Amino acid sequence: MRIMVTGAAGFIGSAYVRGLLSGTLTDSSDLRVTVVDKLTYAASTDNLAPVATDPRYTFVKADIADAAAMAEVVPDHDVVVNFAAESHVDRSIARPENFVTTNVVGTHILLRAALEAKAGRFLQVSTDEVYGSVEFGSWTEDSPLNPNSPYAASKAAADMLVSAYARTYGMDVRITRCGNNYGPRQHPEKLIPRFITNLLDDLPVPVYGDGLNVRDWIHVDDHCRAIQLVLERGLPGEVYHVGGGTELPNLAVAKQLIEACGATGDRIRHVTDRPGHDFRYSLDGGKLAALGFAPRTPFAAGLAQTVDWYRENRAWWGPIKAAATAAAEGSLPSSLGTCPSAYAARRDSSGIG
Numbered sequence: 001m002r003i004m005v006t007g008a009a010g011f012i013g014s015a016y017v018r019g020l021l022s023g024t025l026t027d028s029s030d031l032r033v034t035v036v037d038k039l040t041y042a043a044s045t046d047n048l049a050p051v052a053t054d055p056r057y058t059f060v061k062a063d064i065a066d067a068a069a070m071a072e073v074v075p076d077h078d079v080v081v082n083f084a085a086e087s088h089v090d091r092s093i094a095r096p097e098n099f100v101t102t103n104v105v106g107t108h109i110l111l112r113a114a115l116e117a118k119a120g121r122f123l124q125v126s127t128d129e130v131y132g133s134v135e136f137g138s139w140t141e142d143s144p145l146n147p148n149s150p151y152a153a154s155k156a157a158a159d160m161l162v163s164a165y166a167r168t169y170g171m172d173v174r175i176t177r178c179g180n181n182y183g184p185r186q187h188p189e190k191l192i193p194r195f196i197t198n199l200l201d202d203l204p205v206p207v208y209g210d211g212l213n214v215r216d217w218i219h220v221d222d223h224c225r226a227i228q229l230v231l232e233r234g235l236p237g238e239v240y241h242v243g244g245g246t247e248l249p250n251l252a253v254a255k256q257l258i259e260a261c262g263a264t265g266d267r268i269r270h271v272t273d274r275p276g277h278d279f280r281y282s283l284d285g286g287k288l289a290a291l292g293f294a295p296r297t298p299f300a301a302g303l304a305q306t307v308d309w310y311r312e313n314r315a316w317w318g319p320i321k322a323a324a325t326a327a328a329e330g331s332l333p334s335s336l337g338t339c340p341s342a343y344a345a346r347r348d349s350s351g352i353g
Helices: 011-022 045-051 067-073 089-094 096-117 150-169 191-200 220-233 250-260 299-312 314-328
Strands: 002-006 032-037 057-061 079-082 121-127 173-178 180-182 205-208 214-219 239-242 246-249 268-271
Touching: 002 011, 011 032, 011 045, 011 220, 045 057, 067 096, 079 096, 079 220, 089 096, 089 150, 096 121, 096 150, 121 150, 121 220, 150 173, 173 220, 180 191, 180 220, 180 299, 191 205, 191 250, 191 299, 191 314, 205 250, 214 220, 214 250, 214 299, 220 239, 246 250, 250 268, 250 299, 299 314
Parallel strands: 002 032, 002 079, 032 057, 079 121, 121 173, 173 239, 180 214, 205 268
Antiparallel strands: 214 246
16 A cells, blocks of 8 residues: 655654554555655654655655645555644744645645545544634534634635545545644644643743643544544545543643653743633544544553653754744744744743643
8 A cells, every 4th residue: 555644754744654664553564655744844854764764665855735746746646644734823823824825725735636646545634623612512523613723724624625525526535633642752832842841941831821721632642543543444525533532721731741740849830821712622532432443542651751752852852942942032034933922932931732
């Protein structure tokens, strides 16, 4: 089987590719994997170093919004798995046009290339944020979409395009919508690695508002297992929720991380809330459970493993944080990317989550 995985130099996509080629996700004996990635600030070929010499692996640097490039690389693949996306909400508030270009236009171009190349299956990796906020209960796959951030709106639009290609052109598409991921190699602009790396640097952890916003957490390895399960056993045209079963307020996550990092004293700093901040996300995962899925990594164990990884791999995340901080302070070119809350204008003043 020939699988093309876009955005796979990022956090979740690279974990998926490593899982594919290691044989932990599926029988990899006849597998060929092509990674396509634009290599934006949140991606690194270092994430794929463990498989870089595997003869079944090919890397192509390209943008999914480049129609000519996609027309060249998509043919001869049986499956396309699309992780490629701009994904940080704070950045979407500052630069929404980048999210529309990659998440909407890019997905359309990739779909078109897959249709013309007659790729067998197309799996779109999406997010629970497309539903907006839910006060009680959990969303099902039939719940109406009600995105509140430019990021969530761009992902909702992409999902609608994917569904339209199924209905209009008969493409075999599947969509997964997942909660908040965590684990090793996640960019330190995200909540858990941001808090961990701040604590390891003896800095405060910035929490938006009162910190009571609730998120559902899942380890990245469990998410990757769910994606492969949908690819192999899911039905064409269907949406599947990937829930971790661990719903926690951001403040509770911060306190667990303070304990896991062995930090002392009051490290929490409440900062001005994000505009349009969704209060709670919650997914009904029954449809995926019926296919045989259940998360394997308990949150406490996964958190401890993640803390250990960041403690032992400062050489990976240290330069990333230093570059982002310098960019926010105006000492690096703006092309490196920054936004009001993704990183602090000063290192300890920004909130996330």
